[in-house]
Amino acid sequence: MFPMNAWYVAGWDHEIGRQLTPRKVCGIPIVVYRKVDGSAAALEDACWHRLLPLSIGTLSGDDVVCGYHGLVFAPDGRCVQMPSQETLNPSACVRSFPAVERHRFVWVWMGDPLEADDALIPDLFQNDSVEWAGDGGTTHLQCDYRLLIDNLMDLTHETFVHHSSIGNRAVAEAPFTVSRTEKTVEVTRWMVNIDPPPFFRKHLGKQGPVDRWQHITFHAPSAVTIDVGVAPTGTGAPEGDRSQGITGFVIHVSTPETETSCVYYWAIVRNYKLTSQRLTTEWREAVRSIFAEDKAILEAQQAAVSRYPDREFYPLNIDGGAILARRYIDQMVERERGGRAAKSPVIPIVSVGTHSKG
Secondary structure, three states: OOOOOOEEEEEEHHHOOOOOEEEEEOOEEEEEEEOOOOOEEEEEOOOOOOOOOHHHOEEEOOEEEOOOOOOEEOOOOEEEEEOOEOOOOOOOEOOEEOEEEEOOEEEEEOOOHHHOOHHHOOOOHHHHOOOOEEEEEEEEEOOOHHHHHHHHHOHHHHHHHOOOOOOOHHHHHOOEEEEEOOOEEEEEEEEEEEOOOHHHHHHHOOOOOEEEEEEEEEEOOOEEEEEEEEEEOOOOHHHOOOOOOEEEEEEEEEEEEEOOEEEEEEEEEEOOOOOOHHHHHHHHHHHHHHHHHHHHHHHHHHHHHHHOOOOOEOOOHHHHHHHHHHHHHHHHHHHHOOOOOOOOOOOOEOOOOOOOEO
C-alpha cells in the first residue's frame, strides 16, 4: 500500500531520546530511541518471544529489554540474552530499521535496508540553517496521507478554506505552471498586482498591492516544500529581487500510519528578523490555526471516500501537480512489487489531458 524503500519521519529530534518511543509507519509498529552515543535506532515493536510491544520494556545501554520475560535485543535486532539459558536461539531477532537524524527530524527507512541511502532524504536544510528562523509542530490526521499531498499540490483551496488568513480570489484565478524532474514535481504560481491577504498584509507592514509567489515542490513519496512570500508590486520580485518583500518557507512531511491515518510534521521558517522569537511564535501559531482548517477538510474528505468507495475523483486543471505526485508514488510501489500495480485504498485521481498551466 505504501512505498517502503523510502525515508519517513518518525519524530522531531527533540521527541526521540533515551526512552522507548512507539510509532507506526506504513502500517508497521516500530520503537525508536537514542543509543548512548546519541544516534537513533529503530526496531519493530514486537518481541520475538510473545510479541509484546518492546516499547513497554526498558533500555539497558544500547539494548532493549522486553518488559515481559526479559529478552534483550541489540540495536541491530539480534537477541543477545535470554532468561534462564545460556544458549541463544539463532532465529531470535526482531526487524531493525535504518535511522538517520537530519534537519530536526529522525527518519526511518522501512524497506530493504541494503537499499537505504541517506542521500534520498529530502533536503530541508532551511529547518536547521542559521540563515533561517522558525518552528513547527505535529498534527495527526485521520486520512490517507496522499490526500494531504493532493491538498498541498493545489493551493487554490486557500481561497475558500483559508480566506481569513492566507487566501483570496487571486490564488484561485492566477495561472500556474507544472513541471517535473527525476525526483520531484513543481508547481509555480505568481499573483501580480493583487491585494495581499490578511496574513501577508500584516507581516509585510506596507500599504498597496503586492506581487505574491508560491513555489511548491513535491519530494516523493511524502514531503512537500513551499516557497512563499509577497513584495510590493513593482519592486522586482517576479524578476528575482525579493529584497523589498518577505519570504517564508513551509515544510510539510507526511508519515502514513495506516491506510486512513497519517502524522503531519510541519514547519514555517523565514529569512528575516532571525532573532525575533515573538515573530517565530506568531508565524507558528498562525500556521497551526491554518492547518487545523486543513485537518477538518481532509478528515471530512476521507470520511466521504470511505462512504463512497466506488467513486472516482474527477480532475480539474488545478489537479495537475497532484496527479503527477500520485504517479510518482504509484511508480515507486509498482517497482517494489515487480511491476504489479497495488490496489489503492483511495480511488485515484484519473488523468487529465494537460498539466502545463491552469
